[in-house]
Amino acid sequence: MMKLFFRKAKVVVFFAAWFLPIVEPAIAQLPLADVHIHYNWDQKELISAEEIVQKLKKSNIAFAVATSTPTELALELKRVGGDLIIPFFSPYTHEMGRHDWHLDPNTVALAKEGLSSQRYVGIGEVHFMSGFRPHTDNAVFRQLLNLAKTYSVPVLIHIDSGNERAFLRVCRQHPDVTFLFAHAGGNLHARHIQPIVEQCKNVLVELSARDPWRYGGLTDHDHQLLPSWRKLIIQFPDRFVTGTDPVWRVTRTQSWDQSDEGWDHFEKLLTYHHRWIDGLPEAVAKKIRVDNARRLFNR
Ligand SMILES: [Zn+2]
Numbered sequence: 001m002m003k004l005f006f007r008k009a010k011v012v013v014f015f016a017a018w019f020l021p022i023v024e025p026a027i028a029q030l031p032l033a034d035v036h037i038h039y040n041w042d043q044k045e046l047i048s049a050e051e052i053v054q055k056l057k058k059s060n061i062a063f064a065v066a067t068s069t070p071t072e073l074a075l076e077l078k079r080v081g082g083d084l085i086i087p088f089f090s091p092y093t094h095e096m097g098r099h100d101w102h103l104d105p106n107t108v109a110l111a112k113e114g115l116s117s118q119r120y121v122g123i124g125e126v127h128f129m130s131g132f133r134p135h136t137d138n139a140v141f142r143q144l145l146n147l148a149k150t151y152s153v154p155v156l157i158h159i160d161s162g163n164e165r166a167f168l169r170v171c172r173q174h175p176d177v178t179f180l181f182a183h184a185g186g187n188l189h190a191r192h193i194q195p196i197v198e199q200c201k202n203v204l205v206e207l208s209a210r211d212p213w214r215y216g217g218l219t220d221h222d223h224q225l226l227p228s229w230r231k232l233i234i235q236f237p238d239r240f241v242t243g244t245d246p247v248w249r250v251t252r253t254q255s256w257d258q259s260d261e262g263w264d265h266f267e268k269l270l271t272y273h274h275r276w277i278d279g280l281p282e283a284v285a286k287k288i289r290v291d292n293a294r295r296l297f298n299r
């Protein structure tokens with residue numbers, strides 16, 4: 001009798017499981033400000049502005065700093081995403097602009113027009129590689145920094161170099177400009193970043209692309225902060241922010257004539273950042289996750 005009961009119960013459970021719709025668990029991620037996203041021409045070939053905004057909303061992104069090549073694409077994202085998107089003026093005003101922006105005085109005129117009309121509320125991402133042109137003292141970049149000061153907007157700057165000196169020069173020379181230091185200098189270690197946070201109060205260090213798939217060097221195999229980084233971030237909890245930087249073409253497995261599928265990796269990158277942030281004391285974690293970025297953008 002008992003055996004029969006169980007057999008019937010099993011059948012009921014089986015049919016219930018068969019007919020009930022599968023409900024996916026909601027993502028219980030806390031709000032996070034993503035200070036480094038791109039919507040570039042070679043990403044637009046694969047994903048629309050609408051799809052990106054959907055991804056951001058679904059992932060509980062509080063707001064996102066958008067920078068694009070060409071720069072107008074950040075405004076396209078803004079038109080769709082509204083308050084969710086903080087568009088920066090990129091000096092890369094055409095598809096190949098990354099290569100000649102520093103030679104074109106018109107870059108400054110376009111930046112001025114975009115900032116004065118408040119269509120853009122920041123400048124960047126601007127890339128430098130130590131030892132290669134453009135140098136950080138080129139005339140166009142200096143004028144862009146003047147505009148950042150005039151309009152009180154932050155500058156997202158990416159400098160690849162072997163030590164902190166290249167960036168320290170810039171942040172010290174321009175104490176009235178607020179800088180977002182992209183990827184904490186890419187290859188740099190916590191010991192390189194400490195002098196920057198100590199000597200340049202005008203800098204927020206951002207930790208995008210320090211994930212295991214790109215620059216790395218931030219966390220261990222379990223995606224927890226390395227002790228040196230943990231110590232530094234806890235010591236200066238108001239000075240760090242993060243972002244996903246969903247650009248994939250920087251990896252060597254892809255060639256430059258292909259579209260960039262970076263947005264396919266967005267959720268994975270975001271989960272990674274939540275993982276190491278959640279390992280911090282909660283008061284610090286909250287600052288990194290969203291509060292520091294809110295302060296920067298008056299949100
Ligand atoms: Zn970068």
Ligand SMILES: [Zn+2]
Nearest residue numbers: 036038125245
């Ligand atoms: Zn970037």
